Amino acid sequence: MTDTATNRLARIAERRGREGITSVCSAHPLVIEATLRHGLARGGDVLIEATCNQVNQDGGYTGMTPSDFRDFVMGIAARTGFPADRLVLGGDHLGPNPWKALPAEEAMEKAGAMIAAYAEAGFSKLHLDCSMGCAGEPAALDDAVTARRAAQLAARAEAAATGPAPVYVIGTEVPVPGGALEEIEGLQPTTPAAVRDTIEVHRRAFAEAGQEAAFARAIAVVVQPGVEFGSTNIVDYAPEAARDLSAALNDLPQFVYEAHSTDYQTEAALAALVRDGFAILKVGPGLTFALREALYGLSAIAAVLDGHHAADLPRVTEERMLAEPRYWQSYYHGDAAALFLQRHYSLSDRIRYYWPDPQIAAAVEALLTRLEGVEIPLPLIGQHLGRLADPVRAGQVPPQARALLLAAVTQQLDTYEAAIRGA
Template identity: 45%
Template sequence: MAGAEFFKSMIELRKKGEKVGICSVCSAHPQVIEATLEFSRKANLPALIESTSNQVNQFGGYTGMKPRNFRDFVYRLAQKVNFPLENIILGGDHLGPNPFRERPSEEAMALGCQMVEEYVRAGFTKIHLDASMYLGDDQRTPGEPLDIEIVAERTATLAEAAERAFWEKGSGEKPWYVIGSEVPMPGGSFELEGPPEVTSPAHFRQTVEATREAFLQKGLAEAWERVIAVVVQPGVEFDDSRVFVYSREKAQELSRALTRYPDLCFEGHSTDYQPPRALREMVEDGVAILKVGPALTFSAREAIFMLANMEKELLPLYREWQPSELFGVVEQVMLKHPKYWEKYYQGDEGRLRFAMKYSFFDRVRYYWAYPEVQEALKRLFSNLRSVELPLALLSQFFPLQYRKVRDGLLSKDPEDLVKDWIGMTLEDYFYAVSPQK
């Protein structure tokens, strides 16, 4: 089911009282994407795969990929696992001036528009427009967000660029838009003293009305009909070691505010690590788009580290192996390039090294693509593929996967074990967004 069909169907079903939604996977981790595609096929749902403006942009982002490169990367993985390309919805998250926020507003917005255009030309059809941040020459009011009218006007400018890119492209599916940015910094918050404040109904309504008016002033009435969601903060977040779980009691006023806008739903960010019950309640209360990223790469890291421990146990039996030394390699690369974790972790050397491996922030996810780490990972997989993995060892480290292997439902290939482990997290999200009997 293509994006246009799915989003129309989702909104219409919600109007009829069906509490359905979609899981949005924001990741460039290959095993995470493959697991998402395979799980989506089992659930008979489209796979919504997103990249962020810092991750993928016209200059490559931290992944080194431009939008068309990320598209091709996802499509190659889909072909590898025999997933139909027409059932993939590509999304862009926080698209706009965010990566260029230190520059003057005119320059930052021009670059933000260029980014949006490249995403649309590459075939991305779910576009989150985010102009909520202060730019280089904006007058700042300490402790106050950027004026909502300025945010709305800049959001409409980004939409205008997206529409222009689509019409110049001349084919494909029109973009569907998400507006708003009532969220903390991507990847989790490291300054939280308690659960985050839920978006106020007034702020939600102001965002919708101001942005709609800005769209109409730019002649984008038809594009406004393709605005499907507003990003809100439903009161969920995580930090280094804590998860703040959704409370529907605290979010009930926000949920009621959505009834005035039957053609819209909420999009929730930082839903990582939420229990299945909380995810389901969020969908029931209007958060129909559940974005997840670090929780899935955290699961991938768990599985890869378990494989590395299996390798260590097997090394005395297979002395001809060249050990992957995965733990040491990952730590060395993170220490050599601390820019992705140093602002998140604090404490003495022991605490830092522990957090680098096991924190909910999962800053390890920024390092899997480094050549040294890739080489260690390939060596790890190669070693484990070269032998018949003992079932007893598999039961020790992957007890649930052991049962599937025992019953002929899963292979012992290390990549399959990793993807199945990731699938246990995906299962929570697909349960939450699927129709309940």
């Protein structure tokens, strides 16, 4: 049997505490390109995931079905020369969340069609998330109902899978897809008892559904390690607070932990997470936040080069976000000044939902066309792209717009790479 990236991921528990993998959750083409170029340079596997809201059989907010997303990523891989056998595609929060306003039976049928589409398209890491209530149900469901629905979805995936047998991620203590709704001041890590209960209730539910073979390929449990970010603040990982949770893995040889919302953690914190058994580190908004910083910086640079005072891209994004507020309105709160700040600079980065907007995409394209072939002066890079000034000065990054955008994302990926290799 060929030792593909999926097969290596399935054996992740063998390297628990010593090595991990970064899970890049993004549909932005520049983020994906930077991720694949980064993987090509370091010679490792790459894990790229789409969420139920981004990509589903109805198109999601990207307009892509699972097969569309697969082709999209594979096309970028082909252009960058990244080998297909080192790439794992994953589906995140696969469950009824996009349709939770519907009655449970109808929402679960939609969720089943979605996970079947993911499996048929060759996605081989599937996060089963049925923790949210549907119409007429509590907002959060108990473990038994969650596990029963997860087993139902696993059966649909097993029947539809066309590539390597999928591996599964289970867990009921999952952050809401899309990010936190408010400022986060402190978090209680999942208790060891809750982890054991989650695993056992899923084991029973899968057995009752005749899905023992699928459960044998469950590799990770989503837990809360005490890590999260709000709109303007970050809760850093505290290893001492998660000591008991980490120790519980000693009795769970099949599993590692999957840590969501690790965006903006320091390299030391990420390395500590990996050492403590949180082998799968999810990152998404942190990468598009870095990309947005670089895009706004380039827009300011273009304005300076043209003798203007105001950058154009922030103006266009503001107009479009005000015209179409559905992706930020229920997440951001406060007066007009606070909402403006959050729309553009929130760590939850709801602006990432707007990059596919035709007017914003056209403004980005116009910006890159304006700067094409321009060698940007180092003082302007220092002023508007400060994190990138030293790599440019050292000759590691060309002082050109596209290279600077990719480098902004790569800097964040380098932090993860150092952590997962140096744990």
